[in-house]
Amino acid sequence: MDIKFRLRISACVYKMQQVNEGGEEETMEVKLLLIRSSPFAMSCALALREKGVIFEAVEEKLNAKTDLLLRSNPVHKQVPVLIHNGKPVSQSLVILEYIEEAWPPSDTTPSLLPASAYDRSRARFWADFANKKFIDTGLKLMKRFGEEHATARKEIVEQFITMEEGMRAIGSVGPYFLGDKMSLADVALAPLVPWMTSFEALGELKFPGPEKCGRMHEWLNAMREDPHVVASVPTVDWLLEYTLNFREYIKKHHPGGI
């Protein structure tokens, strides 16, 4: 589905929801508690935008969590939390599946999961890989030093290649993990697009180029051009500054890393 078409669909849904808000008693209230530096939170923002859902983005501070956050996610006390008509949903992959089901595919709403159980399992597998492996290694790059950092640099490049191989194993058509439609796998990984650029800009690692990882680069280009992705994730400049400040702070206060 090309970008212009999807923008038109989003505009239609926006208009429909505006009319609904004016005319109905029921309040369609969608809040997303987030922090800009959290790829988990950013993927939820992206999913909502993909679905054309109007939502209130509530920016939290990790050192001064709001009552709303603590009440809505008493188990983990973390972002992201989606609050839909007063009911909270936590854990990003759980939230993504909820978003797919609460705003199911229709003529005006795209799907984030394919129709077949098998393709759904593949989308889930790669969303899980993005969260549990790739983002996890990315966080190590943020928080560790010395040998642990060197290991993380090597691992993240290997994981990038693993995703390339995964995409190729699924099929030859891109630009997304499963082909020509976005799925949870792409949504989960999308926030890492500016991260990958900033890791390289820090000069500490280099991901393989398009000759070796053509599908991943096709995917990266598609993500960079996608207006919902651009609206949902931080810019490379913002992330670079954030990363440098963050690492300065850790070096000073926790020189062994955290």
Next chain:
Amino acid sequence: MAMEEQVKLIGWLRSPFVTRVRIALALKGIQYEFIEDDSENKSQLLLKSNPVHKKVPVLFHNGKIVCESMIIVQYIDETWDTNAPNLMPKDPYDRAIARFWAAFVDDKLALSVWGVLVGQGEKQQKAVEESLANFLLLEDALRASSCSGNAYFGGDEIGFADIALGGLLVTIKAIEKVTNTVLVDPEKTPLLCAWIDRFSQIDLVRGILPDPAKVLERVSHQRAKFTSALAGN
């Protein structure tokens, strides 16, 4: 059009993650071939089928390969959606709750219990405290569920979250024994203990839960490995 279903499962019986999938397959009445693999000497079939993680369980269905235990359980539920029971509730919010607790078991509970097994001294004590806190949270979840009159996490039949936790039961018991700790305390978590009894005594489940002696042997071996490694430092 009737298609001959070919279902195979690679794993080893003592694995909590393989146990989850075996429970789901049994609940749905699905016939399958179990291919026993060896954790110390993984087969080429396993390594080629799950090159990313190289772990069990791996499900084969008519040539398709599915990995990761709870992803496999969802696949089973969605593929054999006309076989009762439904492993997931219908309502999106209830489904989110089921997924949340299944993720909690994997991301928090399993980790803290593993910390008890491989830890020593202060580190182990911290893992014990975390595990107790995690089981208390599961107790709260059960209390909320039982307020609606449910015997299990999601309803009056076992479902997604029950399977996620149920797969780990024999392993948790073995870890308690080997480390001489109490992680599931009937006084602190009475509902959870009642759930464990209820779950373990379901006929289908009873036949699938791994042999406690074999799990104990493996867990003891792991404890010895990790504590001697620490001693060597």
